Amino acid sequence: MVNFIIRRLFAMVITLFFISIISFILIELPPGSALDAEIARLQALGGNLNLSQREALEERYGVNDPIHAKYWKWISNAVQGDFGNSFQYNMPVTQLIWGRLGFSIMLAGSSILFAWLVSIPLGVYSATHRYTIPDYVITVLQFIGVAIPEFLLALVLMVTFESVGGLFSRDMETAPWSFAKFVDLLEHLWLPVIVVSAGSTAWLTRVMRANLLDVLNQQYVQTARAKGLKESKVIWKHAVRNALHPLIMTIGGVLPALIGGDVVASIVLNLPTAGPVFINALRNQDMYLAITFLMFFSLLLVIGNLIADLLLAWVDPRIRLE
Amino acid sequence: MAVQAGSADDTRAVAKKDKQDAGQMSQRQLMFRRFKQSKLAVFGLIVLFLMYLMAAFSSFLAPYDYDAIDSSSSYKAPTKVVWAGGPAVCGEVQTLDEVNLEWKYANDCTKTYPIQFFNRSYPYKLFGLIPTNIHLFGVPQQPADANAVPTEGQARPAKLYLLGGDKEGRDVFSRMLQGSRVSLTVGLVGVIFATVLGSILGTASGYFGGAIDNVMQRVIELIGSIPTIPLWAALAAALPGNISVVRRYFFITLILSLIAWTGLARQVRGKVLSYRTADYTSAARAAGGSHMRVILTHMVPNAMSHIIVVAALAVPATILAETTLSFLGFGMQAPAVSWGTLLQDAQSIAVVTRYPWLLLPGVAVVLALVCYQFLGDGLRDAADPYG
Numbered sequence: 027m028v029n030f031i032i033r034r035l036f037a038m039v040i041t042l043f044f045i046s047i048i049s050f051i052l053i054e055l056p057p058g059s060a061l062d063a064e065i066a067r068l069q070a071l072g073g074n075l076n077l078s079q080r081e082a083l084e085e086r087y088g089v090n091d092p093i094h095a096k097y098w099k100w101i102s103n104a105v106q107g108d109f110g111n112s113f114q115y116n117m118p119v120t121q122l123i124w125g126r127l128g129f130s131i132m133l134a135g136s137s138i139l140f141a142w143l144v145s146i147p148l149g150v151y152s153a154t155h156r157y158t159i160p161d162y163v164i165t166v167l168q169f170i171g172v173a174i175p176e177f178l179l180a181l182v183l184m185v186t187f188e189s190v191g192g193l194f195s196r197d198m199e200t201a202p203w204s205f206a207k208f209v210d211l212l213e214h215l216w217l218p219v220i221v222v223s224a225g226s227t228a229w230l231t232r233v234m235r236a237n238l239l240d241v242l243n244q245q246y247v248q249t250a251r252a253k254g255l256k257e258s259k260v261i262w263k264h265a266v267r268n269a270l271h272p273l274i275m276t277i278g279g280v281l282p283a284l285i286g287g288d289v290v291a292s293i294v295l296n297l298p299t300a301g302p303v304f305i306n307a308l309r310n311q312d313m314y315l316a317i318t319f320l321m322f323f324s325l326l327l328v329i330g331n332l333i334a335d336l337l338l339a340w341v342d343p344r345i346r347l348e
Numbered sequence: 349m350a351v352q353a354g355s356a357d358d359t360r361a362v363a364k365k366d367k368q369d370a371g372q373m374s375q376r377q378l379m380f381r382r383f384k385q386s387k388l389a390v391f392g393l394i395v396l397f398l399m400y401l402m403a404a405f406s407s408f409l410a411p412y413d414y415d416a417i418d419s420s421s422s423y424k425a426p427t428k429v430v431w432a433g434g435p436a437v438c439g440e441v442q443t444l445d446e447v448n449l450e451w452k453y454a455n456d457c458t459k460t461y462p463i464q465f466f467n468r469s470y471p472y473k474l475f476g477l478i479p480t481n482i483h484l485f486g487v488p489q490q491p492a493d494a495n496a497v498p499t500e501g502q503a504r505p506a507k508l509y510l511l512g513g514d515k516e517g518r519d520v521f522s523r524m525l526q527g528s529r530v531s532l533t534v535g536l537v538g539v540i541f542a543t544v545l546g547s548i549l550g551t552a553s554g555y556f557g558g559a560i561d562n563v564m565q566r567v568i569e570l571i572g573s574i575p576t577i578p579l580w581a582a583l584a585a586a587l588p589g590n591i592s593v594v595r596r597y598f599f600i601t602l603i604l605s606l607i608a609w610t611g612l613a614r615q616v617r618g619k620v621l622s623y624r625t626a627d628y629t630s631a632a633r634a635a636g637g638s639h640m641r642v643i644l645t646h647m648v649p650n651a652m653s654h655i656i657v658v659a660a661l662a663v664p665a666t667i668l669a670e671t672t673l674s675f676l677g678f679g680m681q682a683p684a685v686s687w688g689t690l691l692q693d694a695q696s697i698a699v700v701t702r703y704p705w706l707l708l709p710g711v712a713v714v715l716a717l718v719c720y721q722f723l724g725d726g727l728r729d730a731a732d733p734y735g
Contacts, residue, residue, distance in 0.1 A: 044570050055586035173664065173717030175671055177691070178710040184697050185704070191697070278572075286577030290672055294695065304578065305676055308585040320582055323575045331573065 030339055038328050045324045046104070050097050052320070053313040104321075110314035114307065119318045122303065127322055129193065130299040134284045134326070136215060137223035141280065145227050146273070149234025150266060153242065164231065171228025176287045180221045180294040189217055191295035218295050222287040226280040233276055237269035244268075271342060277334035285323050379653070382730040389726020392719035399716060403528040407472040410522035411486040411508050415683055416470070418507070421517035423703050427509045428455065429463070436460040437487050437508055461487055463508060512705035514693050523685055524709050530686035532716065534601055535667035541605035542666075543659045546612025551647055553613065554620030555639070561617075568610040576607055580669055584678035593684045600679055604666050615658045619651040653731040661724035664717040671713050687713050 065083070100110070109119040152164045184191060193214050194207065241247065242265055250264045251257075292301030300319055307316035373381070383389060402409060429435050438457040463485050471481040487508045507513075511520040553564040583603045587596065623629060623646065632642050673679035674688025675695075682689065687709040693699070694706040 041570060041573050045574060048570075048574065052582050052586060169718045169721050170714065172721065173668070173714045175668055175675070175691075175710065175713060177672070177675055177695075178707065178713070181694060181697065181700050181707060181710075185700055282572075282575040282577075285575040289575075289577055289581070290676065293676065294697075305581065308581055309677060311585070316582060316585070320574065320578050323578050324573055327575055328573050 027339065031336065034332055034335055038332055041328055042321075042325065045328075046101055046321065047097070049317045049321050049324075050100060053100075053317050054093070054096075104318075109318040109321075112307070112312055112315040114310050114312040114315065119315050122315060123300065123318060123322065126298065126300040126303055127319075129297065130285070130288055130301070131326065133215075133218055133222060133288050133297070133299055134281070136219050137226070137284050137287075138277070138280065140219050141223040141227040141230055142273075144223075145230035145234055146266070146270075149231045150238060150261065152231065152235045153238035154261060156239070168228040168232050171224045172232075174224065176221055176225070176291045177294045179224055180217075180291050183217055183221060184295070187217070191217070191297070193218070193297055218288075218291060218297055221291045221295065222284055225287065226283050229283075230273060230276065230280065234269065234273055237272050238265055241265045241269045271338070274334055274338050274341060277337075278331045281327050281330040285326060379730045383726050386722075386726035386729055388722040389729075392722030392726065395715065395719045396723060399528060399712075399719075400532060402525060403532050404475070406525035406529055408474060408482070409484050410519070410525045411469065411483055411510075412519040412522045413470045413472075414518065414522045414526035414685060416518060418513070418517035421507055421509065421513040422515055424507070424509050424513035424517065425703075426512040426705055427507065429508075429510075430457060430460060432460040432462065434462050436462045440507075463487055511708050512703065514690075514706060520690070520705060520708060523690055524687070524712055527685040527687045527690050527709060528712065530597065530680055530684060531667060531670060531688065531713070534597065534604065534670040534686070535663045538601040538604035538666045538670075539608060539659050539663045541601060542608035542662065543612055543655060545605065546609040547616050547648070547651075547655055549609070550613035550616030551620050551643055551651070554617035555624055555643060555647060557624075564613065564617075568614060571607060571610050577669070577672060579607065580604065580673055581676060581678050584673055593680070596680060596684070600670065600673070604669055608662055608666055611662060612655070612658055616651055616655060619654050620647050623647055623650055657724065657728045657731050660720065660727050664720040664724075667713070667717060667720070 065080070103110070107120060109123075111117065112119050112122055115122060148164055152161045155161050180191075183189070193211055195210050195214070247260060247265055250260045255264075288297075288299055289301035289304060291297070292299045293305060296302075300323070304316060304319040307313075307319065427437055430438055437460065438455040439459045439461065441454045441456050443454065464487065465485050466482055467486045467488060468481045469483050469486050469488070471479060473479050485508070507519070509519050509521065511524065514520055514523070549564055553561045580603060583606070584600065587599050591599070629642060629646060632646055637645075670679055670686065671688035671691070674686050675691050677692065679688055680686045690709040691707070691713075694703075694710075700707060
């Protein structure tokens with residue numbers, strides 16, 4: 027197991043290295059250098075830049091360096107926790123992201139929990155009551171759940187429940203953390219969780235239903251029935267356990283949807299998560315900020331996949347030996 | 349068994365006939381028969397066909413120019429259609445609400461104006477080729493007050509805004525029709541790009557194995573470890589802002605397919621891997637067939653039905669991605685319209701509560717996506733008609 031974890035961690039570092047290269051290319055892609063934007067901003071503030079200031083900035087962003095040197099400058103700073111400056115907010119990127127990312131992680135985590143808690147029972151019910159009316163209802167809901175854009179669902183739910191979005195009531199927004207604030211958070215959390223996890227829940231329900239139907243045809247299920255076990259025991263102990271295995275594997279596929287869903291839904295729902303800042307940074311070509319978010323989203327995803335792999339290896343010993 | 353409309357006897361006869369013929373049917377016929385059995389898939393196919401037809405004839409069906417601004421129709425509620433010896437619209441009286449500074453509309457149904465079919469209105473080019481000005485339906489404005497600012501209290505024929513007007517007073521129905529051209533094709537074209545790319549790379553990866561396969565798998569994993577929507581948004585944000593609509597459309601489809609190919613390549617690779625060791629492949633190689641020949645005559649046709657299924661199931665995700673990108677402001681940009689850009693108008697909850705018809709493009713998105721899923725599922729069942 028230790029060996030397996032070390033191997034996976036090593037692969038993770040390599041992946042992150044390549045992601046950093048892609049991210050860096052994205053910083054360099056937009057026409058005009060990041061520095062031009064910074065200079066324009068400083069000039070707009072009224073100050074005329076003298077030559078030494080300009081040179082200091084050029085040195086800071088390595089405008090005249092060859093591309094690999096630029097990358098090295100950026101990545102070595104990034105590893106030390108300095109992701110450059112946000113031009114838009116004029117402060118270090120690091121100061122901007124932590125709180126936002128925290129809420130994003132919380133939302134993604136709650137959403138995946140919710141998706142599992144809903145999709146497993148629904149999928150089991152749907153598979154054991156195949157071709158009944160509730161099964162058809164669940165199937166139709168699945169199709170719609172996958173098809174509806176997050177932002178549209180958010181708008182519809184907000185109109186229906188007369189919600190204004192957000193994660194806190196107005197008077198709680200700036201209050202220090204307390205039990206009351208936590209309760210307030212829970213009261214607001216359900217709507218974003220439903221919005222973000224709708225697509226994934228629908229998808230996982232479909233996977234669960236298909237898996238369980240496969241498993242129910244296996245002979246050991248027949249054996250379990252033949253030896254006189256209660257049907258509930260046959261389903262939950264013998265069949266569902268084996269059907270869960272592919273469901274864990276799909277975490278890797280669901281996570282990008284959850285993170286993307288958070289980005290989109292947070293705009294409509296006014297969430298204090300990473301989404302709105304990320305989108306705003308992209309709109310204003312505040313590339314260092316945007317790319318740092320992209321890096322951290324990827325990091326979340328890679329860690330999520332690692333956790334899924336570990337879970338899978340824990341559930342299924344065959345994986346460890348591969 | 350096939351269940352078709354008609355009396356019970358008919359159904360039984362058809363079912364019997366199908367059973368007898370099954371042994372003599374070609375695979376293609378079997379696939380078609382299986383596809384027809386899935387009613388949802390047929391329903392999806394028909395609805396999608398109608399939607400694409402409407403997109404092709406969007407200017408003919410649209411009673412108004414999608415980009416014609418009319419400040420007096422700002423946020424106009426959907427027009428009520430009445431019956432007066434034929435469908436007609438009421439007269440309309442406009443008054444200014446001086447408290448909220450809003451235009452208020454009152455219907456004056458004492459005088460009605462019939463809806464004319466095949467009437468002549470703004471000019472356009474059918475399929476971008478044939479210049480004409482005939483539209484399926486419309487309510488002609490009297491020439492005298494066509495451009496005149498309506499005076500208060502004076503009745504005039506209401507504009508026929510079936511699905512209401514947007515902030516600039518443009519007809520939402522006409523805009524949705526125009527938007528469907530981008531929204532319905534971006535996904536399709538993007539998936540076609542992705543399918544070509546995914547098929548070539550997936551086949552190469554599965555057939556040759558070794559280093560090529562290894563590199564390809566790592567690249568796919570790498571792309572998979574960046575969240576899709578943020579990556580799409582970052583790529584689209586890097587597009588220069590001043591490019592033409594056509595080039596933007598092209599780039600957006602390219603960006604969408606840049607990520608969508610990975611899933612397809614993976615599926616094709618899996619299929620090719622299983623065929624590679626099949627006896628007929630060895631036989632073809634032993635008979636002196638080149639790699640190219642084996643790939644083109646054995647691998648690709650074998651994997652074709654599978655490729656089509658996976659591609660069909662990838663289309664809805666791509667349409668959704670375009671809608672989301674456009675909604676966020678990174679996709680198509682004004683003056684181009686897609687369902688996503690239309691939904692941008694519905695971004696704030698205050699607007700949606702008061703003018704709910706602005707959400708209707710979203711209904712179109714959901715309908716198209718659901719139908720594509722029905723179709724994809726039906727194709728998947730049909731691809732394996734022996735199961």
